[in-house]
Amino acid sequence: MRRLSPGQIALIAVLVALLILTGIWATMVWNSSGDVVMDKHGWIALGLGTFFSLLIGCGLMALMFFSSRSGHDDAADPFRKRREPPAE
Structure with missing residues (x-):
């Protein structure tokens, strides 16, 4: 090292x-916020915010994965060596 x-x-x-x-x-x-009470609208907003954040995050990760696999990123890095698929 x-x-x-x-x-x-x-x-x-x-x-x-x-x-x-x-x-x-x-x-x-x-x-300091331990005694704050959240009503049902707060819980709904928290749940929807969490759901849509996860949905957007997973969607963007899936798009990145499929873009990488389909070869669209090859033009962005011309110095990367291509790996040949293993022979069967």
């Missing part, structure tokens, strides 16, 4: 600090 450069160490330190600060912030928000 090669050694990390000082820039990479600084980047990792900043990202770890952001992760820790985000965890502290999330814990504070979670604890």
